[in-house]
Amino acid sequence: MPSLASKWASPPTRTPLIENLVSGVDRYNPSNVSILEDYLYHQTRSEEYDCLANLAILKLYQFNPDLYNPDVVIYILIKALTSAPFPDFNLCISLLDERPAATNPDEPDPLPTLLPILTSLYNLLQQCRFPAFWALYRSDEAETLRDNYTVECVGFENAVREVVIRAVKAAFTRIGSERLGAYLDLSGGDLTAYVESLGWSIDPATEVIAVPPNPDNHIESTVVQENIQLPQLSKIITHATQNARGAL
Amino acid sequence: MAQQVAFAQIPDVVKRFIVHFHQAVLDNNLAEITVAYESGWNRLTEKFYAKTEWPEAEVIAPLVNDDQIFLILYRELYYRHVYSRLQPDIDDRFHSYENSCELFNYLLNSDGPVQLELPEQWLWDIIDEFIYQYQSFCVWRSKVKSKTDEELILLADANQVWSSYSVLNVLYSLIQKSKINEHLVALQEGKSAEEIAEIVGEYGVKPLYRMLGYFSIIGLLRVHSLLGDFTLALKVMENVELNQRSPFTRVTACHVTTYYYVGFCYIMLRRYPDAIRAFVSILNFILRMRQYHTRSYQYDQINKTADRxxxxxxxxxxxxxMRSDDNISNIVKERYGEQFAKMSRGEEGIPAFEELFVYACPKFISANPPPYEDPEQLAAHMEDPPVEPVQRHLALFLSEVRAQAPVPTLRSFLKLYASLDAKKLANFLDADEEEMVQQMMVMKQASRSVSRVENEKGLLDGQMISTSDLDFVINENMVHIAESTVGRRYAGWFIRNTEHAQRVFDTLRNSSLPAPPPKSTAQSAPANGANESATPAPRTGGQRVAWGGVKVA
Structure with missing residues (x-):
């Protein structure tokens, strides 16, 4: 079974064409940028995600500033926001070299205004401050982001909820429905339906939700015993055999 | 005329050295080349050229029958000397680039593989220096203010010089020409020497191309790191196995560089256990080989990298x-104990993180030059200079650090309890209960990490592991805590003392009878007599002796 990180580094949905671009030297060819950009747009419509392919776009932008397309960058960052437990968002930012302010006044670059909001949203998710995340996301400040961008990313809000569920599953065995509702930005029937879709159960009397056991929310005290590896002793054994030879 | 004057001024011993060096290169005599390269050149530098350039290649050309290939190699050394001992001016920077291009052009675009052979150490130094000069140029180029008018004009015209594309092009071409990736895969599949020769073709069978190919992979790791592409940096290492037994690890400087950048990339990927493993492995290696290498000209450089x-x-x-290697942890405590204590205290430790990160990170560069070709944009650029690359990467790193800033405090409280009420814990912390619960989720996430567990293929692969000895779970409002403790560890103590006893025994056995008056220092300078005779006098990548021998056993 492919490991968590191998699915991240090469998602099963990646086509051979894209794989060739991600892993080969064709990734540096500026004329391939549109293939990768189309693939990104496909990701926004299909709830698929391919971090390395998107980084390849940013790499082309880094080397060829003329190719820069702010909308593409914003979509890449939105997709990267919800890629827990991987730090994709910062990996993407890391490739955004400083660029001169937009040269064309007719088409203002939306990235400089949206980047601080996206960064704040990312930090709130990192800090598990989920209610604050939703508050900022739903605020007037983020209106452009919602109306022009996240609306185009199919399943964005559910992707955020998956990040929440990851964190909750690891830390809780039982959680109050009010608290979980605030994390998920869901209440009433929506919350019940969502929780049921996860296969979790709500106690109707106490409104407490039981989180099924998993390796992260199952804890146990253990004593770790020392495990001595042969290589640790190799110096001593070598010395002993050399000496034995020397003695003969 | 001027050249003849300059020629006349060259000391005879230098002339003889150059003639001899040239002959060694013509003969492909690796032993002689190594002596000239590693000791002759450095000795004469100290004696005659500590503060000035070596004679220009055109001046010494008559000594080597105008051998263009040798002159390219000579310039390689000439410019390296300028960069390391003197201040390269813009002409040096441009010309060293041209010379590198000529060298790689000769290697890559001759009619078939060239017959030249060079010591591995030199081949590594060629790649290493090529990237260093690129990085140095990028940093120098980014400082617009200090440029003279003449430099501004030259830079406006020269956007190909030391461009990222040209540097990557060289490295990828060497990798492809040598088929080094295919070679590494074949080695892992256990193919025979004949099969490998078949696979890698006429270039790859030659040590020169094979090693340049391998060093170029490490070069890519470094260039991608400098440009902030940490995933790609590790991805190009896909076929390289990180261990000390591979036939490609004989050049110590290369080995150290590899681990430094791999470890650093793991930090930026938030894979701290993998980073720790990389550092422990190489730092132990450096400690072990220290006794054999104190006089190597690279020793200082390796030591600096080790400190970082x-x-x-x-x-x-x-x-x-997490608990890791005692040896390394103790040295860290000695050198960075103060910063470590601060960093373990969350938010207030941020300046300590900043200090160590800036000290120890690679010298990041921007991929693109300031707009020298456009005076108007250049003026705007000077007016409002962009954030320096290192500051951008620092900010990103600190955002990860800040996200888990509450963890150390929470940890210290949780350690005291087996279970406690969330409200009570919030009171202790003087925090809002809901906020505190959210911080608990952060703590949980910080105690998990993606990590290579065993034998994953490629450095990017890995699984989720738990990294903390302290674990907890929240049952509605009740926090339950479990701690894993480590049983007492004996092995290190016994191993150290056994080794010590062996050394004492050796010393005793090797001393002549009747015993001379005992010296108290005799024990700390153990007689490695048996090993010493096995170490060849000129260092030809001799660390094989230091470490390979032990490991193979």
Whole structure:
């Protein structure tokens, strides 16, 4: 079974064409940028995600500033926001070299205004401050982001909820429905339906939700015993055999 | 005329050296080339050229029958000397680029593989220096203010010089020509020497191309790191196995560089356990080989890199506290104990993270030059200079650190209890209960990390592991805590003392009878007599002796 990180580094949905671009030297060819950009747009419509392919776009932008397309960058960052437990968002930012302010006044670059909001949203998710995340996301400040961008990313809000569920599953065995509702930005029937879709159960009397056991929310005290590896002793054994030879 | 004057001024011993050096290169005599390269050149530099350039290649050309290939190699050394001992001016920077291009052009675009052979150490130094000069140029180029008018004009015209594309092009071409990736895969599949020769073709069978190919992979790791592409940096290493037994690890400087950048990339990927493992492995290697290498001309450089890795280790250990190698932890405590203590205290430790990160990180560069070709934009650029690359990467790193800033405090409280009420814990912390619960989720996430567990193919692969000895779970409002403790460890103590006893025994056995008056220092300078005779006098990548021998056993 492919490991968590191998699915991240090469998602099963990646086509051979894209794989060739991600892993080969064709990734540096500026004329391939549109293939990768189309693939990104496909990701926004299909709830698929391919971090390395998107980084390849940013790499082309880094080397060829003329190719820069702010909308593409914003979509890449939105997709990267919800890629827990991987730090994709910062990996993407890391490739955004400083660029001169937009040269064309007719088409203002939306990235400089949206980047601080996206960064704040990312930090709130990192800090598990989920209610604050939703508050900022739903605020007037983020209106452009919602109306022009996240609306185009199919399943964005559910992707955020998956990040929440990851964190909750690891830390809780039982959680109050009010608290979980605030994390998920869901209440009433929506919350019940969502929780049921996860296969979790709500106690109707106490409104407490039981989180099924998993390796992260199952804890146990253990004593770790020392495990001595042969290589640790190799110096001593070598010395002993050399000496034995020397003695003969 | 001027050349003849310059020629006349060259000391005879230098002339003889150059003639001899040239002959060794013509003969492909690796032993002689190594002596000239590693000791002759450095000795004469100290004696005659400590503060000035070596004679220009055109001046010494008559000594080597105008051998263009040798002159390219000579210039390689000439410019390296300028960069390391003197201040390269813009002409040096442009010309060293041209010379590198000529060298790689000769290697890559001759009619078939060239017959030249060079010592591995030199081949590594060629790649290493090529990237260093590129990085140095990028940094120098980014400082617009200090440029003279003449430099501004030259830079406006020269956007191909030391461009990222040209540097990557060289490295990828060497990798492809040598088929080094195919070679590495074939080795892992256990193919025979004949099969490998078949696979890698006429270039790859030659040590020169094979080693340049391998060093170029490491070069890519470094270039991608400098440009902030940490995933790609590790991805190009896909076929390289990180261990000390591979036939490609004989050049110590290359080995150290590899681990430094791999470890650093792991930090930026938030994979602290993997970073720690990389640093522990190489730092132990450096400790072990120290006794054999104190006089190597690279020793200083390796030591500096090692010190930066101790700093990075301290960072990782603060972010992901786990028990690891005692030796290394103790040295870190000595060197960075103060910063480590601060970093383990959350928010107030941020300046310590910053200090160590800036000290120990690679010298980041921007991929693109300031707009020298456009005076108007250049003026705007000077007016409002962009954030320096290192500051951008620092900010990103600190955002990860800040996200888990509450963890150390929470940890210290949780350690005291088996279970406690969330409200009570919030009271202790003087925090809002809901906020505190959210911080608990952060703590949980910080105690998990993606990590290579065993034998994963490629450095990017890995699984989720738990990295903390302290674990907890929240049952509605009740926090339950479990701690894993480590049983007492004996092995290190017994191993150290056994080794010590062996040394004492050796010393005793090797001393002549009747015993001379005992010296108290005799024990700390153990007689490695048996090993010493096995170490060849000129260092030809001799660390094989230091470490390979032990490991193979």
């Amino acid at each position: 890795m101790y700093a990075l280790f301290a960072i990782c250990n603060a972010l992901s506290p």
